Every structure is written in structure tokens, then in C-alpha cells.
Amino acid sequence: MSADIAFIPRSYLFVPGDRPERFGKAFGAGADAVVVDLEDAVAPDRKDAARAALAAWRAAGQERGGRLVVRVNDDASPWFADDLDMLRTLGPCEVMLPKAESARQLERLAAALPAGTGVIALIESARGVLAAEAVAAAPGVARLAFGTLDYALDLGLDDDPRGLLYPASRIALASRAAGLPPPVAGVTAGFNDDAALREDFGLARACGFGAKLCVHPRQVAPVHAMLAPSAEQRDWAARVVAAAGAGGGAVQVDGKMVDRPVLVRANAILARGPA
Template identity: 50%
Template sequence: MDARSYLFVPGDRPERFKKALDSGADAVVIDLEDAVAPAAKQAAREGLQRWLSTADPARLMVRVNAVGTLWHVDDVDMVRASGVSAMMLPKSDSAQQLADVAARLPSRIRIVALIETVAGVVAMREIAGAPSVMRLAFGTVDFCGDAGIEGLGVELDYVRSQMVIESRYAGLPAPIDGVTLELDDLARLTGHVATARRFGFGGKLCIHPRQVEPVNRGFAPSEDDRSWAARVLAASREHPEGAFAVDGKLVDRPVIERAKRIAEFDARIR
């Protein structure tokens, strides 16, 4: 649930599955939706079902086709019979939609709700509170198309803030930011990660293995973060009651909790 990088791999390209798993991505999303042409969807599903019967499902999830499409029901049935413990639902538009899908899945399978429509944004509080939802993700490109918004930067600041707030309110992990389309522009990717992290996001969708390492690095504590957290926690042990100062700045309970989160996250990824 604390995954930083979610790497998409086309569901009809099984020769790429191992490469995706070897990329260092925290989670690999085998995509039966946008990455697969309509004529290839049935064959992709059947091939994925065979592959999953022999695969380690630990870091895998499947993005099924959206509710109401010709392929959705069969996709969900395949996921239900597989060993995966997570599924990504595109165009998550309502809590009722999530409940209907979850009712067809065993309780061990949790759902990443991909918010990529205006309806999904309007219903985000109810979606985040749905019992089956493990995390929210932002489908920025599709959302802009639905909303008529041009641009993936400051034009989406309001929605990003709302997604972080609703995730926190529902007790979910920090949400997952959308893709960076430029595959060879490391500076742009790094900038997108930094912006998402400042807004309170905890991960990012990736569309190529080369994006994984910068994303993982960008959402991990920096050396300065680690050093600061260690100093704060050491000082808090010396001052178990009341506020104190570290590096000339006031430290109180919320600051100590942030330092603890950095130390705990750092321990998990090392």
C-alpha cells in the first residue's frame, strides 16, 4: 500500500512481464484496458490468465476494462480466479460502482480506484470511503479529456489537493499521481515527481521501465530528510514532554510524527 512506482505493461505482451517485474517497480500493473486494442482483448485476457497461474502475484495487479464495456465482466471474473490481491478499476465514478465490482471479488482483492472523469472527482469522498478501495490514483490525461482542460500542470492543482485531502480523510495511503508522457525527458519527470510529492502524493503511475528509478528515488526520503528525522527523534527522546528546538526551529508533536513517518518509510524501503 506504500508503493511508489506503478509500472504499466500491456496485457497482450507477456514477453514484457518479466522485464517489468525486474525493473524495480514497487507494483506492476498488467493492463487490459488502454494498452490493448479491442480485437486483442479476449486473447490478452486468456493469455494473462494462463501466465498468472504460474506467476508470483506478490507485486502484481491487473487493470481491467471499465464498467459498462464489453470486456469488463470477463476481466473481473479472470481476476477473481487469479492469485492477485489487487485490481485497478479505470473510470471509477461512484461508490456504488466500486461496491458492485467488489461484490464479485473475494475480500482479499483490494481495488485501486483510478479517478479519471469529472463524475469520479465529484464522488471522490464516497469512492475513497468504499470498503474495497486501497488507494486512489489520478488518471490525469483522461480526466483532462473529460473535463475539457488543456494542460497537466497547474490546471490540475485543485483536483490534486482534493485527492490528497479525501485520501487522508478516508484513512487511505497518499494517492498515486498520473503518468508523465515524455519518456526521454528526465528533467520533466523529476519535476513532476517533486510537484506531486509537495502536494502530498505518495507514488506515480509509470509507462516505461526507465521511469521507475527516478520515481522511486523521488518519493523516498532524501539524505537531508533522513538526517533531519534522526536529529528530531534523538532530541525527542531527550525531551519526552513539551516542545523543543532542532536546527533553530520549533519541534512539537506534528513535527515529531512527520519524523517518525520518514524513519518508518526509510526502514521499509531499505
């Protein structure tokens, strides 16, 4: 299913669903989307309170800027049905489904949600990676995301990032083949570790990812900066577009021919804009 989205988020900032006092701060942190988490960040005995807090906060109209994403509990959990009941009355938002492993899961979810609700399918397991193509093509799916920490746990991986190259590439290929935006990279747990953030997202970018899940507001600006083209890239792109627009047959920039793929890349760089 192709995603029809005017603006494609670069950053998704998590906030615990049972901490409504943090919702406003999260929306004011500059992230393109805020993920109110009803799953991992909320203890089992706090699930009801988290749903009630989100519903009350939304009803009070306190949302300012960014887009709301709700990460529900997985569809095999005892809390999933109640999450869906709350979403039917919450109003417009996107939904993040953890442990996405089959198209059938997404079909059932799309049927249970208000029409037009976009779903971010969070792939976190070997089963999910092997089903990435079917998940990406399922009804209602707007984007894929890669839950790297849970995936590493599922496969018993250590800290060697090479273990994430194949699944990340497969998720990116599945997204592209389904006409979805580039997928969303997993979290970097050490929110004070800028080097780890750059390394994690650099690997994801090399595989074709175009956004990142963030666990702290201070991660948002570096993620945006890493997605923005450099001054040198923008200068090159501007010269390519100008040369192509001048016409006159074959065109060269910096001693290289400007053919259609080069022009498309140059326009894409200019469209990304600064951080």
C-alpha cells in the same frame, strides 16, 4: 475504508496485457507493483488474448517480486464481465478500475471479486473528482489514483499544470479522510523526458500524492528517488528523534522547538528510508 498494507507501493509500472513476453521484464524492473493492463494498452480484438495470456502466465508461476495489479476495462464496456470472470480464477492480486465515478461502481465490483481483493480506483473525469470522497470510502477500495491525461481530455485542458491542482488536492484530501494511503499520480507519457517526470511528480507530491503510475522501467528509479528523503532531511530527523529521546523537558533543534507534530514528521522521514 482504512487500508491495512504493510508496504505501500511507490511505483506502478504498466505492461500491456497482450504482451506476456514483457511480464517478466516488468516484474524485474524494480517497480513496487506491476499493472497488467487489459484496457487502453490492448486493442478490442486482442482483449480475449490478453486475458488468456495473463491467466496462463500466472498459472505457470512465473511471477517474481513486486505485486500484481490488473487494470480491467471499465464497467460500462463490453469486456468488463469477461475480465471479472478471469479475475475470479486468477488468484491473489489487486484490481485497478478505470473511470471510477461513484461508490455504487465500487460496491458492485467488490461484491463480484474474491473476498479481500483490494481495488485501486482510477479517477479520470469531472464526475470522478466530484465523487472522490464517496469513492474513497467505498467497500474494497485500497487506494485512489489520478488519471491526469483522461481528466485533462474530459475538461479540455491544455498543458498548464495549474488545471490539475484542484482535482489532485481533492483526491489527496479524500484519500486522507478515508484513511487510505496517499494517492497515485498519473503517467508521464514522455518516458525519456526526465524533466517532465520531475515536474509532473513534483506537482503531485506538493498536493499530497505518494506514488506514481509509470509507463517505462526507466521512470521507476527517479520516482523512488523523489520519494526518498534527502541526506539533509534524514540528518535533521535523526537529531530531532535523538533530542526528544533524551528527555529533559522542552527540546530545541536548530533553534526551533520540538513539539509533537515535529517529532511525528521526523519519525515519518526516517521510516521512508533511502530510495
